[in-house]
Amino acid sequence: MRSAHNSVARRRPAGQTDSVVATGGVGPLKLHEYTRLDAVGLRALIRAGEVTAAEVESVARAAIAQADADLGALTLPLFEPALDHRPDGPLAGVPFVVKDSGPFAKGVPFTLGSRSIRGAVAAVDHELMARFRAAGLVALGQTTAPEFGLNFATEPVRYGPTRNPWALDRGTGGSSGGSAALVAAGAVPLAHGNDGAGSLRVPASCCGLVSLKPSRGRIPCGPLVGEAGFGHIYEFALTRTVRDTAHLLDAVAAPPVGEKYTAPARSVRYADAVHADPGRLRVALMTEPWGGSSIDPQVSAATVAAGEILEWIGHTVTETRPQFDAEDVVEASALTAVATGAAILRAPRRPDPALLEAVSRTVLQETQAFTALEVAAALDAQHRVTRPIGLFFTRFDLLVTPTVAWLPVPHGTLDYDDPGHSVRSWLCRIFEFGPFTAPFNVSGNPAISLPLALSREGLPIGIQLVAATGREDLLLQVAAQLEQAVPWKDRHPSIFVG
Secondary structure, eight states: OOOHHHHBOOOBTTBOOSOBOOOOOOSOOOHHHHHTOOHHHHHHHHHTTSSOHHHHHHHHHHHHHHHHHHHOOBSSSOOSSOOOOOTTSTTTTOEEEEETTSSOOTTOBOOTTOTTOOSOBOSSOOHHHHHHHHTTOEEEEEEOOOGGGOOSSOOOTTTOOOEETTEEEEEOOSSSHHHHHHHHTTSOSEEEEEESSSTTHHHHHHHTOEEEEOOTTSSOOOTTTTTTTTTOOEEEEEESSHHHHHHHHHHHSSOOOSSSOOOOSSOOHHHHHTTSOOOSOEEEEOOSOTTOOOOOHHHHHHHHHHHHHHHHHTOEEEEOOOOOOHHHHHHHHHHHHHHHHHHHHTSSSOOOGGGSOHHHHHHHHHHHHOOHHHHHHHHHHHHHHHHHHHHHTTTOSEEEEESSSSSOOBTTSSOTTOTTOOHHHHHHHHHHHOTTTHHHHHHOOOEEEEEEEEOTTSOEEEEEEEOSTTOHHHHHHHHHHHHHHSOOTTOOOSSOOO
16 A cells, blocks of 8 residues: 555755655555645656546545535535546646635636625636636635635635634634635645735635735736736635645646647746745845734744744845835725725626625725725825835845734634724724735735744744745745745644544
């Protein structure tokens, strides 16, 4: 019988190998073997003929069901059969789940986390869904999101709270919290998410995962608000390893070919970046939020420790940060909320206000009253954030920050059904928890959250790396160095299948 220990090649000093050691093993894939493998490892095992894609899917279904029973991370029963996908894609056979807020898949119902949306079914694939299919990913289910994706907690009234596998009384972050919970629990190696102000990186931090927000324009934007979202909405995924992030980026970031997207025949650029030496970098380090909101001392200490590790690796680290007004981030981020409201109001059937959560009702009301002058003012605020960040990255190669300011918070801390908020006061509320991520949605810079630390309570602490626009390769190079220096692959939450 194969074992997970000898099926996966050990990491070489230069980085993790993409091959597997053929064992000639026989017998079914065990749950504990499945959960030890990342997406690249599973794909290599399938290619080596040690398992079949059907065998992997069968184990994945059991793993998802087991995790979901504790976490409440699915909106629907598992897809039966799995959504169609190319059997020869670069990640063919790898189990996957998609978030309830898109990318929409033809024939699949969606709710956007809202009681007000019933009977909605996608008529066509969104382009990113076509890319996921072309990559060979086996989409098995749909994951929870807060109503309209406008929260850093995944606790929609429709589905109830999604529980954190590290501590069931804590939240998973948002808005890609259902996807984060299943990846963290070992149910799938990677999962789709999207990010309008930090909604990939925040749940990655809360659940101890890797998540990249790509540069503006790198990945097709989402079908709900991406096209009208003023460039603040980004699509990608949550993973457990840096190499999975790199391989998935290679698979879905390439430009379309003809009318139908075909995944690249082989991954080159980003997968190679994981093994490349970035040289000696100029690294900026910050631990205090813009605007002076509070930060947990353990989070600050973990960020300082990350800077010390980077110095040990050989980079030059300086305590500094780009200078802009935190109020401009709130003003510019209001465009995301307004774009969401506009997309809902343009739908063929408007939602019943009585079935909306309180902040959603406010979003729709303020969207209807929003003027062209207010849009212009918000765009001016976006420029006031973007320009100093652009200038900053002419002097530094990398910025290191906490991902969020606090440890994962108890359920109900960020109450989206609280009627006492305006759009801006709600943004200020969630930015108290996550003040470090939204500026780079506004500016378009790529940013990645890495699970570099645990608190005294055993809760994950994410550290964010930010680079100049278009430099995902640099982020992946440094992320791989940190993964080598501070391995996290054997660090598991209390709820972990197998």
